[in-house]
Amino acid sequence: MLQRIRDGLHSHKWLGYVVLGALTLVFAAWGAYGIVNLNIDSANYAAEAAGQKVSIQQARNAWTRQESQLQQRFGGTDIPAALRTRFQDQVLEGLIRDALMTQRTHDLGYRVTDADVQEAIRTEPAFQVEGKYSPEAAKAALAQAGLSVDAFAGELRSSLQRTQLENGIRASDFLTPLELARAQALQSEQREVRYAVLPADKFEGTKPVDDAAVQAYYKAHQAEYMTPESAHLQYAELRLDQLAAQSPVTDAELHAAYDKHKNTYILPEKRHAHHILIPASKDDAADKKLADDVDAQAKGGKDFAELAKKYSKDPGSAQNGGDLGWADRTMFVGPFTDALFNMKVGEISAPVKTQYGYHIIRLDEVQPGKTKTFDEARTELESEVRKDRATDHFGDIQEQLQTRLEQPGADLNGLAKEFKLQAGDVPQFLRGTGGAPLGTGQQLQDLVFGDSPLAVGRPGGPVLLGDDRLVIVKVVDRHKPEPKPVAELHDSIVALLKKQNGTDAAFKAADAARAKLDSGASFDDVAKELGVTAEPARFVGRGDPAIPAQIRELVFDVPKPTAKPVYRTVKLESGGAGLVAVTKLRADATEANMELQVTRAKQQAERHGMGDAIAYVEEVRRTSDVRKNPKTFE
Secondary structure (H helix, E strand, O other), X not given: OHHHHHHHHOOOHXXXXXXXXXXXXXXXXXXXXXXXXXXXXXXXXXXXXXXXXXXXXXXXXXXXXXXXHHHHHOOOOOOOHHHHHHHHXXXXXXXXXXXXXXXXXXXXXXXXXXXXXXXXHHOOHHHEEOOEEOHHHHHHHHHHHOOOHHHHHXXXXXXXXXXXXXXXXXXXXXXXXXXXXXXXXXXXXXXXXXXXXXXXXXXXXXOOOOHHHHHHXXXXXXXXXXXXXXXXXXXXXXXXXXXXXXOOOOHHHHHXXXXXXXXXXXXXXXXXXXXXXXXXXXXXXXXXXXXXXXXXXXXXXXOHHHHHHHHOOOOOOHHHOOEXXXXXXXXXXXXXXXXXXXXXXXXXXXXXXXXXXXXXXXXXXXXXXXXXXXXXXXXXXXXXXXXXXXXXXXXXXXXXXXXXXXXXOOOHHHHHHHOOOEEEEEEEEEOXXXXXXXXXXXXXXXXXXXXXXXXXXXXEEEEEEEOOEEEEEEEEEEEOOOEXXXXXXXXXXXXXXXXXXXXXXXXXXXXXXXXXXHOOOOHHHHHHHHOOOEOOOEEEOOOOOOOOHHHHHHHHHOOOOXXXXXXXXXXXXXXXXXEEEEXXXXXXXXXXXXXXXXXXXXXXXXXHHHHHHHHHHHHHHHOOEEEEOOOOOO
């Protein structure tokens, strides 16, 4: 269902709409269950669930998209047969659950209006240009995803309908006071811990890593050392500035534009002033007294610039004698602006109070506001008229290219000449990282490497690379992932194996040290014997960032200490090992914060609500009569 749209548009927003749809991925990992009959009579659909049918084409399309992603996880190689069958069934299970929940929401009376669907479409980021809904962007995005507007709207309606039910389940959840108190006690618990880190490089020893070990590791992890899939692309691009430069503009058009938008060429009044800032402190009376004193000195004839250097605390102007340069009414806060624009040239104001403190202002010059003449605005006018015309033409060309590329026999070079596009070549466009000058745009990545990748020799697009640039492309040839030469990786594998060996040795040493601690040895003595520094004992919370994350997780996973400390060891992801002692526990006094408690209560209720939603979908699937076509993916 909407997974198809998400794959095509790559928009995270749909995840909010389709929580139940996303939950199906969780259930799919548990495998098929419930009432399942594989003896399906007709071969025209992949599954039938409580009267709702999943078409074979729908299932195969969903698998094609999933297969592409899975192959990346397997380093671009084929998926093993046993896993392929399992993954295919997971995909079908997801579609079955979507169908069941859509039918259930319909039976329960949930409905989505046309207005709801239209609003969801208009607010979808993939359909917007500069923050506003664009029919052209929507059409291009849907075409890229291989969807018609009607199909998209239908799938969106079903998804929004399922979300209504899911939100109702989640909103009905609550926690009893006892449950809440228990959850908060666990969350706020602190544990006293001592630990020592045994670095891998300290324990790796001097034994060299031989070539046999490098070869063995390389062979076992070859999927991790694959070159990315790539393609040789030819492209033709259109830029908005290119269109604008080619668009002639007449004087009549410029005069018409000037008359229509004359109010946009008004130059506001500007004023040039100096000021002295006495910054706000806790003693407003003292601030005001100092400001009055400085004001009196300025009005008494003392050099204003010298007073500013001595008293002003405005970092932007103090060292320049308080000079603020030319500014219009939008440049300053309200009280300052009101005072400045009611002064006469040469006047020094009384202290003006703002949130920053007290200001003494001297007005030096005034530049009256005026409207630019046609000649003064001509260059700006010409640029705007060209841009407006080019923007319209840009959209027209985009639609024409879309139509032409859908026709048989479309040719990239011919289209480039016809529409005056700039041709180019990218010898190596990589999956994930793209290639200059086309960049890494996801829409182009999808076109070249997506679920239905562009065929070699066939032009595709147009693809927007921004609001002002589009391209059409042709794949000249493709290069599948292949193993990198072991010689190229030799040094990095040696370093990795040394680190692994050091980590194993450090963990073994930590285990031996733990045995000594369990026998009564002191933590300090054991750490000294290991040649490492033991951290002093301290209380930590579940989210304390001051200690390594793996050690923190271990501290709260072990049983509560009683009469004796609890000792544990752990291999660290960064290399090496940790030796940990948990000695005491206590409640965190800061957890009495009511606002924090309310937030945590909501979070706990959300988790419970999500569990209830999962259980609901599980029960619907378990009690439904489902028939699957075993030949769906043949």
